[in-house]
Amino acid sequence: MKQILLILLVLGLAVPAMATDYVGSDKCFTCHAEQYNQWQASGHPWKIRSSEKARFSKLPLPPGYSWDDISYVIGGATKKVRYIDKQGYIITSAKDGSEAKTQYNLEDGSWSFYHKGEKKPYKCGPCHMTNYSPEGHQYGMKGMIGTWAEDGIGCEECHGPGGDHLKRPSKATIKVDLSAESCGKCHQRGGMGPEPPAKGGFVRHHEQINELKAGVHKNLACIDCHNPHERAILAKDNCAKCHPGIAKSHAKERHGRQGTRCIDCHMPKASKSAISVTSYTGDVRTHLFKIDPAADAEMFKEIEEKGKKSSVAKGFVTVEYACLSCHASRDKAWAAEKAKKFHRK
Structure with a gap:
C-alpha cells in the first residue's frame, strides 16, 4: 500500500487525507490500552485490511492470484474472506478470467462463488470504514467507491473524531452512544x-x-x-x-x-x-x-x-x-x- 500511495503522490492523483479531527485508532492506545486490545481482537478492524497486513495471515488466494495482485482483503475474522484487485474491484473470477469460486469460507475451508464473473466495485464502505464519504475513489482506485479516514471500523466510527479528545481528554470531548x-x-x-x-x-x-x-x-x-x-x-x-x-x-x-x-x-x-x-x-x-x-x-x-x-x-x-x-x-x-x-x- 505504501508503494501505491507513493505512485499516486508522484502522479499528482488525489489521495484522501485523514480528516482534520480524525486521528486514527492507534492514538487511543496510550490511555485506553485494554479497550484497544479488545477491539483489535474483535471483528471490527478486520472489515477490510490492506494486502500488506493480510499477506501474513496465510489465507489462500483465488486461482492464479498472488499477493502482488491484491490491494485489500475483505473480512477474515470469523466467517469469510473476499479479495480486491489493484483497481479496487472485488475479485469474482480466476486471474485469467475463467470461472472460479473466489470467496473463501473460514469455518469449513470451502470456496463459494461471489457474483460470478461480474465486474464488482467495492461499495461497502458505509459499514466497513471509519469516516466514510461516498465521494471519490480511495487511493484513486476506480473500483473503490468513496473515501475514508481509516480502514475498518475504528474507534472513531463509534466515538466520533478524536482530535479534541486527544488535546483535552474528558467525557465532554468524546461521543458515547449506548443505544441499540x-x-x-x-x-x-x-x-x-x-x-x-x-x-x-x-x-x-x-x-x-x-x-x-x-x-x-x-x-x-x-x-x-x-x-x-x-x-x-x-x-x-x-x-x-x-x-x-x-x-x-x-x-x-x-x-x-x-x-x-x-x-x-x-x-x-x-x-x-x-x-x-x-x-x-x-x-x-x-x-x-x-x-x-x-x-x-x-x-x-x-x-x-x-x-x-x-x-x-x-x-x-x-x-x-x-x-x-x-x-x-x-x-x-x-x-x-x-x-x-x-x-x-
Whole structure:
C-alpha cells in the first residue's frame, strides 16, 4: 500500500487525507490500552485490511492470484474472506478470467462463488470504514467507491473524531452512544424495521437490529448483553439476570445438566453469512429469542413490495431451528411435542 500511495503522490492523483479531527485508532492506545486490545481482537478492524497486513495471515488466494495482485482483503475474522484487485474491484473470477469460486469460507475451508464473473466495485464502505464519504475513489482506485479516514471500523466510527479528545481528554470531548440504534446503523439490512429480510430458509446476515426490533427483547440495548469492544461471541451470557425462574428450572432439566446454554435454543444459528451447515443451521446466531413451539408454526413469510416478492422472518424462532440443529434425526412434530415440557416451574 505504501508503494501505491507513493505512485499516486508522484502522479499528482488525489489521495484522501485523514480528516482534520480524525486521528486514527492507534492514538487511543496510550490511555485506553485494554479497550484497544479488545477491539483489535474483535471483528471490527478486520472489515477490510490492506494486502500488506493480510499477506501474513496465510489465507489462500483465488486461482492464479498472488499477493502482488491484491490491494485489500475483505473480512477474515470469523466467517469469510473476499479479495480486491489493484483497481479496487472485488475479485469474482480466476486471474485469467475463467470461472472460479473466489470467496473463501473460514469455518469449513470451502470456496463459494461471489457474483460470478461480474465486474464488482467495492461499495461497502458505509459499514466497513471509519469516516466514510461516498465521494471519490480511495487511493484513486476506480473500483473503490468513496473515501475514508481509516480502514475498518475504528474507534472513531463509534466515538466520533478524536482530535479534541486527544488535546483535552474528558467525557465532554468524546461521543458515547449506548443505544441499540448506534450499533444498528450497520447491523441492519434495508433500515431498522422489524421485518428481517430472509433468503433460502435463513435470516440474511448483519440484521441484528431488525431481529431485535421484531422480537420480545425489542427494548434492550446491545450493551445489555455485549461489551461493544469485544468479539460478539464473548457475550455476557447473563440471561438469568432477567429470567431467574426460567434459569432455575433449566438447571434442573436434562439439557441444563448437560451444559446446554440459553442461547443454544433461543439464539440458534438461523442466520447465514457464508455457509449453512445443515438445512436448519447457518453460521450466525439469531436475535429473535422467542421460540414458538407449535408444530405448524412458520418462521418466515412471503411479502411483495413494488411487484417484487421476497421473504422476511417473523418475530420468533420455530422448533426446527431451535431443536433440529442438534436433534437432526428427528422431525418437527417430535420437537414440538418435546418443547411443551420445557421451563416448567
